[in-house]
Each structure stands twice: as structure tokens, then as C-alpha cells.
């Protein structure tokens with residue numbers, strides 16, 4: 196079998212039709228599939244460096260250290276990546292702990308936010324071996340570093356644990372107030388990630404731009420996501436409303452003096468675009484939903500990454516052969532990093548050692564069953580160089596019809612989740628929210 200799973204084919208899937216309501220095209224060049232300078236010959240590493248750099252925009256890293264990592268880490272070597280970021284994280288932590296650093300809350304939060312980011316990067320490629328103690332120890336470090344930073348924000352962020360009502364799990368959340376006043380009801384963004392990112396990443400991607408515009412935020416994690424996966428040993432569940440509804444209940448009951456209940460907006464990032472849309476179908480209290488980007492059918496996206504021979508074995512129901520083929524490709528170390536990481540992270544976050552069980556479970560994550568129940572206005576991002584869910588944002592748009600706005604992100608803003616173009620992404624989101632909520636018939 197050729198190691199051809201996850202061929203790194205980048206499809207440019209857009210046309211300019213009347214269904215597109217917004218287009219961003221700074222730096223747009225439709226013939227170029229790698230629109231930015233490549234920081235690694237390994238496309239997965241390039242993307243990770245871009246995520247780390249992007250976070251500098253909102254105080255989550257410094258540019259020199261990330262470019263230093265890109266220079267020194269061996270391309271495609273996951274251990275080298277982890278080791279380098281681990282050292283960078285501990286070095287930055289030592290700076291954060293230097294007593295001379297603590298005279299100023301801005302120093303404190305810059306160093307601790309960066310420390311936390313570098314620990315998350317050090318963890319990113321480790322999930323192939325569940326026994327690796329670093330999966331837990333580096334995460335404790337990232338959490339502790341992040342909490343030190345949270346405390347030094349002008350309005351300190353607060354960790355909250357919300358018990359689920361359906362299912363035996365606890366939602367991990369952080370509430371960020373946009374105002375110190377105790378009686379100002381502000382619009383509020385509810386933010387969730389997908390397959391791999393942490394709620395700590397959401398602070399840099401969405402919370403900072405939202406707070407700056409006078410929005411409160413709550414970020415959350417459910418089963419399958421970093422802290423819940425580790426502390427409660429739970430993989431992804433398809434009925435994501437069991438995660439989001441308790442978060443909305445919490446806001447409405449515990450934060451009623453701070454939130455404008457007519458302007459509660461749900462945002463889902465990456466695979467969270469599917470999870471948020473699913474939850475929105477069960478939640479009537481939302482004024483709008485934002486999908487970064489749109490995801491229609493998880494199994495369709497994942498199975499397109501596999502070679503026809505492999506998917507044939509799976510679909511014929513020969514699960515033992517399928518598992519053996521995938522795991523031997525993985526352990527032979529011949530897969531491109533994207534594919535190796537995709538398998539490691541998928542098995543870990545769905546909490547199974549069986550690729551066929553993972554793929555089978557992914558079939559339950561689809562919108563077709565619930566899309567008609569989504570009643571609020573929806574913003575759907577569509578990235579030109581999307582790797583997993585090419586073409587799916589357009590399907591979500593077609594199914595939602597007038598309820599949705601499809602926004603095409605092209606060129607240098609065209610990576611998965613608009614990584615590296617945080618300004619363009621959040622400008623588009625908040626401009627749409629301003630327009631949509633203004634026109635809303637209360």
C-alpha cells in the first residue's frame with residue numbers, strides 16, 4: 196500500500212456566484228496554493244509556526260522565538276518540534292518567574308501567555324503515544340502559565356466548571372468580562388474549538404478582538420477537547436447541544452447582570468464549525484451563529500483524505516484489515532506529518548485505539564439531520580486552501596439558504612480557519628455581527 200493517505204492536495208473551491216455575500220481578497224492570487232512564505236518544507240509544521248506567530252498579534256507569543264523555532268527544528272521531525280518548544284517554554288517561564296518581571300502586569304501577562312503558548316506547541320505532536328507522561332505534565336504547565344496571565348488582565352478571566360445535564364461530564368470554561376462594571380449588560384460571544392485547539396487558544400484568536408469591541412466572552416471545552424479529554428478521559432460526543440446548552444444556561448442564570456440576553460452569539464472554530472452548528476439547532480436563545488469555517492459532514496471530510504484502496508477496505512467492513520493497514524503505515528514513519536498527526540489526534544480525541552471505530556464514530560457528526568432546526572442567522576467562513584472540508588461551507592450555505600451568509604477568505608487569508616489572518620477574520624465577523632444584530636427584529 197502506498198502511503199497515500201491524506202494526499203496534500205489543495206483545492207481552490209470557489210466561484211463568484213450570487214450566494215457569496217462577502218469576499219476578502221487581500222493578497223489574492225488564485226494560481227498559488229501556498230499563498231505565504233513557507234516556514235518549513237513540511238506543510239504541517241508550516242501551519243503550526245503560523246498559528247504560533249498569529250498569536251503574537253494578541254500577546255500570545257513573540258515573533259523572534261517562533262522564527263527561531265522554524266529555523267532550528269528539523270523539518271518533519273515531531274520529536275525535534277516538541278523538544279525545541281519545550282525548552283523555549285521553560286526558558287520563557289524562567290523569565291516570567293524572574294522577580295524583576297513582576298513589577299508590571301503587562302510584563303506578567305505577556306511572558307505567561309507566551310509560556311503557555313509554547314507549552315501547547317510542545318504538546319501538539321505528542322498524542323500518538325497515550326502513555327507519554329508529557330501529555331499531562333506539559334498541559335499542567337500550560338494551564339498554570341495561562342492562569343497566571345489571566346489574573347493580570349484588566350478584568351481578570353475566571354475559570355468555571357459547569358456540570359452537564361445530559362451525560363456524566365463537566366464542561367471547562369473561562370469567562371472574560373469586557374467591563375469592570377457590575378451592571379452593564381453587554382453582547383456576549385460563546386466560543387468553542389474543534390479537533391485539537393484549546394480554549395486557551397481561543398483567547399488569542401477571538402477573545403482579545405471581542406473584548407476590544409466591547410463583547411464579553413466565554414470559552415468552553417467539552418468531551419474530546421484538551422482539558423476534558425485529559426482530566427475526564429472522554430472522547431468526542433456527537434450531541435454537542437449537551438455541551439453548549441449548559442453554558443448558555445450558566446450565562447443566563449449566573450451572569451444576568453453582565454450579559455445582554457438578546458445578543459448571545461455562538462462561535463465554532465475548525466471542527467467546532469460542525470459542533471456549533473449542531474448545538475445551534477437545539478438552542479433558541481442565540482441571536483447568531485458563526486462557523487469558522489462551515490462543516491457539513493465529518494466522515495465525508497475525513498474519508499476524502501484516505502486513498503481509495505484504504506477507504507474501500509473500511510467500507511467493505513473489513514475493520515481488522517483497515518486498522519492494521521493504518522497502524523502499520525503510521526508506525527513505519529513514512530506518512531506525511533499531516534497524516535500522522537491527523538491519525539494520532541483523531542484516535543486520542545475520539546478516545547479509541549481503533550482507526551475504524553474513529554472513522555465509524557465520525558459518521559455521527561453531520562448536519563443533515565438537524566440543519567432545518569437552525570433558526571438564527573449564520574455566518575459561514577469558507578477558506579480557499581481548506582485541507583479537510585473542501586467545498587463543505589458551500590453545502591452548509593445551500594442548506595441554510597437565506598438564514599446564512601457565506602464569506603469567502605482567499606489568498607493569504609485562505610488557510611484553514613484563516614490562520615495568520617486574524618485581523619481580516621475578526622474584522623469580517625464583527626462587521627457582519629454589527630449589521631446582523633442591528634437589523635434584528637427584537
Ligand SMILES: *[C@@H]1O[C@H](CO)[C@@H](O)[C@H](O)[C@H]1NC(C)=O
Pocket residue numbers: 224225226227228
Ligand atoms: C501567483 O502565484 C504563481 C504561483 O506561485 C506565481 O507564478 C505568480 O507569479 C503569482 N502572481 C502574482 C501576480 O504574484
Ligand SMILES: *[C@@H]1O[C@H](CO)[C@@H](O)[C@H](O)[C@H]1NC(C)=O
Pocket residue numbers: 324325326327328
Ligand atoms: C510510550 O511512552 C512510554 C512512556 O514514556 C514508553 O515507555 C513507551 O516505550 C512508548 N511507546 C512507544 C511505542 O514509543
Ligand SMILES: *[C@@H]1O[C@H](CO)[C@@H](O)[C@H](O)[C@H]1NC(C)=O
Pocket residue numbers: 363427
Ligand atoms: C461519572 O464520572 C465520574 C468521573 O469520571 C465517575 O467517577 C462516576 O462513577 C461517573 N458516574 C456515573 C453515574 O457514571
Ligand SMILES: *[C@@H]1O[C@H](CO)[C@@H](O)[C@H](O)[C@H]1NC(C)=O
Pocket residue numbers: 513516
Ligand atoms: C480482510 O482482509 C484480509 C486481507 O486482505 C483478508 O485476508 C480477509 O479475508 C478479509 N476479511 C473479510 C471478512 O473480508
Ligand SMILES: *[C@@H]1O[C@H](CO)[C@@H](O)[C@H](O)[C@H]1NC(C)=O
Pocket residue numbers: 514551552555556
Ligand atoms: C459502527 O457503528 C455502527 C452504528 O453505530 C455499529 O453498529 C458498528 O458496530 C460500528 N463499527 C465499528 C467498527 O465501530
Ligand SMILES: *[C@@H]1O[C@H](CO)[C@@H](O)[C@H](O)[C@H]1NC(C)=O
Pocket residue numbers: 628629630632633
Ligand atoms: C454597530 O456599530 C456601531 C458603531 O460602532 C455601534 O454604535 C452599534 O452599537 C453597533 N451595533 C451593534 C448591534 O453591535
